[in-house]
Amino acid sequence: MEPKSVLAFDIDGTLTKRNTYNILPEGLATVLNALSKAGHYFLPVTGKPIAYVSRLIQTNHLTDRGIIAENAGVYRKPESETIEIFEKESVKAICELKEMLGLVPSAGNICDVFIEGRIHKMPVDPEDHSILTLFTDPKFISHRWQFEQTITTEEVFDFLQKIVQDKWDDQLKVIPPFPDGGIQVIRKTHTGRIIDKSLIVDVIKIMFEMTEMPPIAMFGDGHNDVPAMTPKEVTAITFSNAHPLLIDFVKNKKGYISQSPAPDNYGTVEGLYWLVKTNFFKEDSNLVKRILDNTFKDRFS
CATH class of the missing domain: 3.30.1240 (Hypothetical Protein, Haloacid Dehalogenase-like Hydrolase; Chain: A; domain 2)
Incomplete structure (x- = not known):
């Protein structure tokens, strides 16, 4: 099944504390699995190696929808064991x-x-x-x-x-x-283009063998996440405690900056609710809100 949308996440400082594997806040991994099952794919986009991200997926019992790693230098297709190197x-x-x-x-x-x-x-x-x-x-x-x-x-x-x-x-x-x-x-590529997260759209097309791109949202907290949020196809989401350069970038791109920090507060969850409000999920907006409410309603009621 092709993704209806792609929910791309940095790892360190976004989903987890630095160099740890447990996704925060509690319950977010369950939500990401439910969203993936509904066609809104969770996709790690990180500077970490693929082996590190695979351990994170296993630790949190996440559905494997593929990985973009090493700042888009490598990728792995859904449920594949083959690591592909870009250029x-x-x-x-x-x-x-x-x-x-x-x-x-x-x-x-x-x-x-x-x-x-x-x-x-x-x-x-x-x-x-x-x-x-x-x-x-x-x-x-x-x-x-x-x-x-x-x-x-x-x-x-x-x-x-x-x-x-x-x-x-x-x-x-x-x-x-x-x-x-x-x-x-x-x-860098043979044409001099930097191989970094700005290639997110190109790599997603290769991974899912798509000609038309679904909506993409990128959640991140660091300066190296700016490239992933630069393509026009990408909706940018960051947090109150993110790198100042990233906050300024997201503000200028008219993306979303959470009131809460991430990862050990609710910055990522606020971003998902904001996507619902902006109709990012289109006909699935009510479904996604129910998925979020099942876990976080007490916090966001």
Whole structure:
């Protein structure tokens, strides 16, 4: 069945607390499953690897409608086990960058990273297929990796910026650091277009083999969610505690900014109710409202 609409969600800071798997608020996962069953597909659109998102789907018993991951560098079709890489040829530049950095895995995927003649230990996400993700701040990821921070996040970012601009400016781009100290290097297409979440419409067409696009809503909280909300086909939704750049973008696009924060309050749920009010779900608006009310009526009555 083709989707009647696509409900695209960032993960960290939107559905879950950073680097955790439990979807918040309680009851939202049940609602997302009911909406998917009704044809309004839940679709993760994230910078995380597909394996990470698959664990989130399993942990929350979600219906698998596919995944867009690594900032749209990879995707997986519904209930498929095959990871597809968008513009696979450009992964070569990521491999060359890793070689230049001398990424030598030691215990538990902690790598020796060579920066300005010194070795610094930091985790490199082993599940990435198309990008490079370095974690620079141990306090946010201590449940996964233990290491000593010997260089600041800003210093790592500045170094990566310089070498990418010098050697791979037409093939790679460094994303500004995330709140948890993660830094990602993403790719560009052969025409120079950045491979990021702005490709959401293109990838959805491929995933569901569609010629006409259904309505798409994108829920997000970070600066890297701006690209996903940029296409004209996408309705933008963010939260009171989101990144200021994203809040300004959503305001200018006339999207929705929740009164409550996310993920551990009701920002995402407020966004879903707003979609009902704006007739995003068309003939299913009353059905979607009933689905929401079954779980959240006491909060929003």
